[in-house]
Amino acid sequence: MSTRNLADEDLTNAVLASFAGAGSERFKTIAESLVRHLHAFATEVQLTEEEWFAGIDFLTRTGHITDDKRQEFVLLSDVLGLSMLVVGMNNRRPPKATESTVFGPFFVEHSPAFENGDNIAEDFSGEPCFVSGRVVGVEGEPVAGARVEIWQADDAGFYDVQNGEEPNGRGHLFTDEEGRFSFWSVKPEAYPIPADGPVGELLDAGGRGPMRPAHIHFMVTAEGYQRLITHVFVEGDEYLDSDAVFGVRSALIAPFVRDGDHWTASYDLVLAR
Known part of the structure; x- marks a missing residue:
């Protein structure tokens, strides 16, 4: 032709x-x-030529601000709902299995290794929080030796990489013979996604807010089971119904309970074979 x-x-x-x-x-x-x-x-x-050039400029600046610590294209995909659409299409699981949600732009490979009960956020600001749970299969069987990867922001809403810090508020550990895991951290708080770049301009132009409800990221891998990427959200957070990246699922919300001078939360992560 x-x-x-x-x-x-x-x-x-x-x-x-x-x-x-x-x-x-x-x-x-x-x-x-x-x-x-x-x-x-x-x-x-x-589409006008002026608008086409503006779009090209937007994508160019999205690339320029992206580096090994910030993935603006992932953030763009998140706020447009594409991330959750792809997650949903590619993670059809049995009803009992824990639901997946967005990966987010702040995962870092080669996180520090911890033992169960360790503090993964030694130098983070925030109220102490003890998090525990089990990794099990959909029939309730414990999954021993599952790798549980955790990462979260401090109480001001910043991840370690945003502040140029050494790894903090992130790490990995392995479940015991009963599938149990536990760690100390800080109570997560709601925070705005990075709005100082092109994605922030997009949200402003659309009259949209940048807030994410308080959450902890989890990625769980175990032999014989599907990888799980998810969050655990804080019950009662005011942004649960207006998440900027559309990532909230009701089944991923957990109570965080005050226990003297610290908080506690417990959540079981259920894997599909």
Whole structure:
């Protein structure tokens, strides 16, 4: 098909035809669908050249602000609901299994190793909090030796990497023979997602708020089970119904209870085979 003198529908069809020799059917399916939807979007809103340049500038600045400590593209995907859409489509599990939610932009590989009962947030500001639970299968069987990865923000809403600190408020440990895990940290608090970059501009333009309800991140892996990426949210948080990244699931909300000079929370993480 000639690529000369094309406009509107003929142009779209020519771009689609250009992927006929794609190396895999899956790539061809994705590329063709992307072209159709992009062209349909531009046509529907009658996109101006000024708006197109503004979009290119937005994506360029999103790339520039992204580094090994901040993933602005993940943040963009989160606030547009794409992250939760993909999570939902790819994590269909039995009803008893713990639900997945967004990964977030602040996970770091090679976190410190801890033993059960250790404090993972030794230098974090915030009220002490003891968190415990079990990792079990959907039939209730304990999952021994499961790796439980944890990360969270301090009481001001900052993760260690945002402050350029050594690892803090994050780490991993392994469940005991009964599938039990426990650690000390600080009580999580609600916080705004980073709003000093392009994603913050997007939220401002849309009249949207940046707040996330208080939560702790968990990633659990165990042989013979599906990996689980999820949060545990603090019951009663005022932002549970207005999460900026649409990540709250009712079953992931847990009570955090005052116990003298500290808080306690208990939550079981249920894995699907």
